[in-house]
Amino acid sequence: MVTQCTEEFAIILAGRTYIYQLLGHVFGQEPSLELLKGISNDLTEEVLELMLDEEGLASYTALAARLRTVISSEPEQFLDTIKSEYVYLMLGPEKLTAPPWESVYVNKAPLLFQESTLKVRQAYLEYDLLPAAYPHEADDHLAIEINFMAHLGQLSRESFEKNDIRQLQKILSDQKAFLEKHLLVWIGDFAEQIQSSKKRDFYPQMACLTRRILHADRATLDELLLVCNDVKNDKDA
Numbered sequence: 001m002v003t004q005c006t007e008e009f010a011i012i013l014a015g016r017t018y019i020y021q022l023l024g025h026v027f028g029q030e031p032s033l034e035l036l037k038g039i040s041n042d043l044t045e046e047v048l049e050l051m052l053d054e055e056g057l058a059s060y061t062a063l064a065a066r067l068r069t070v071i072s073s074e075p076e077q078f079l080d081t082i083k084s085e086y087v088y089l090m091l092g093p094e095k096l097t098a099p100p101w102e103s104v105y106v107n108k109a110p111l112l113f114q115e116s117t118l119k120v121r122q123a124y125l126e127y128d129l130l131p132a133a134y135p136h137e138a139d140d141h142l143a144i145e146i147n148f149m150a151h152l153g154q155l156s157r158e159s160f161e162k163n164d165i166r167q168l169q170k171i172l173s174d175q176k177a178f179l180e181k182h183l184l185v186w187i188g189d190f191a192e193q194i195q196s197s198k199k200r201d202f203y204p205q206m207a208c209l210t211r212r213i214l215h216a217d218r219a220t221l222d223e224l225l226l227v228c229n230d231v232k233n234d235k236d237a
Contacts, residue, residue, distance in 0.1 A: 015047035017153030028143025040067040098194035102140035105186035
């Protein structure tokens with residue numbers, strides 16, 4: 001058993017994976033009514049209650065309440081609006097207000113496929129992964145990085161279920177390292193830059209919420225790793 005609170009530990013692992021999968025959909029696929037319902041449903045709220053502080057949760061609940069309102073009153077009209085916003089902010093063809101690639105923010109020249117892109121790819125390859133759109137899409141797209149976190153989240157759940165503490169500890173450590181070396185390095189700049197967009201019905205709010213979630217998850221990972229370390233020490237004693 002990983003801890004006396006095994007059920008709580010499992011819930012946290014499952015919740016983290018679920019949220020990363022949801023965010024990967026937000027930034028990597030055209031929005032759908034199902035996505036909006038997923039963001040604003042009770043399950044998402046319950047998971048974020050475990051992750052976010054009071055301020056972050058208030059930010060989420062305000063967004064969720066607004067989504068529930070538009071879903072019940074004007075779903076198709078709002079969906080058309082944010083589909084247009086998705087194309088404008090994530091795809092182009094006009095110059096993007098906040099390009100969703102890490103290399104744009106961490107290199108002196110705001111270009112794609114830089115050294116930072118290769119470092120992200122190396123992290124993927126450690127788990128025998130390459131993005132589905134490789135080599136046509138830069139590996140450091142926000143959605144791809146978030147989906148990598150979701151994949152590791154699923155692997156962490158599998159290790160937990162097998163009671164493989166060493167492997168669980170490694171995966172959680174790798175997730176923390178990826179957050180600190182990549183996502184957390186640039187998500188703040190991305191979230192700030194996207195606020196200047198002339199289209200801001202959904203994605204600027206989601207970018208800010210994502211920034212809060214990623215910072216909160218780093219703290220969650222610290223707590224999970226402490227539990228794993230205690231269990232490992234008990235086993236080795």
